[in-house]
Amino acid sequence: MLSLDHLAVAGEDLAAARAHAETALDVILQPGGRHDVFGTHNRLLGLADGLYLEAIAADPDAPAPDRARWFDLDRFSGPARLTNWICRCDDLDAALARLPDGFGRPVDLQRGDLRWRMSVPEEGRLPFDNLAPALIQWTGG
Template sequence: MIRLDHIAVAGATLAEAVDWVECALGVPLQPGGKHGLFGTHNRLLGLSDALYLEAIAVDPAAPPPGRARWFGLDRFSGPARLTNWICATDDMDAVLARLPGAGRPVPLARGDLRWTMAVPDDGMLPFDNLHPALICWSTPTHPSATLARSGCRLRRLLVSHPQADALADILQPVLADTRVVLEPGAPGLLAEMETPHGIKVLR
């Protein structure tokens, strides 16, 4: 019922997030856009297998959104790092009935893109923000199809948390993706990436 859609790297500024990804992978990110409802902006990187990577940060030029920002960005501090994984569904209501911790559905638009994102009221996802965020695209063309090929491919996404077994139990009925591995450990994400420069790791 859900499938891996993209991964997100957050930074104290968008420049920091972009620089971190570009240095780690050795490829340039492409233009993204602004999210007025949440006061954030992003840059993007197309990956193989209809996935993409998003570098995201609070937009200092945007007015305060009057609500908690998604991905827990109101509480973000420290160096840029891989912070979130996002899964897509074709039936947001049905999935939220199974995964209510993902939040409330929020309709969004930017340019030709239309989508609904589930966002918790406080902006923070369960399991220390490591529960997958949920997205439902309303436009026929997925963003990954509009991005230039980067030569990068996600090999494995490791989700570590002290309660990884509990998270796995929650996700097992709705997510089947051998690239996603959940294991006990300190909270964090690690992505193994194939790149034009060999295997690189984001964490």
């Protein structure tokens, strides 16, 4: 079963993504972190029932990744905006087996104590013109 995990607001840089979310919601986003595998960084806002909002952008201080960035960030341009929705599942491999091609392959990720697997298409762009959800499986406690 899939359930909504979080929403992503992308920007050409993190300051733009953060400002867009903070202005729209009249809140302050909290520090997030870096995603070394994809050369991105984020800020976060906890919502109800474990849901959260993520402001995300390419990290100009990170080395260029050896793969396409998730959420099609390599091709992102224009004003910051809500771009992606991410659904949580208990078994990422089983969920991907039920879906059409194009949702990507699982990538194992971690930051500090957080551990998760995420489906990421090779070219970074999700099906249906990047409107399909990305899939995440949390593997840590």
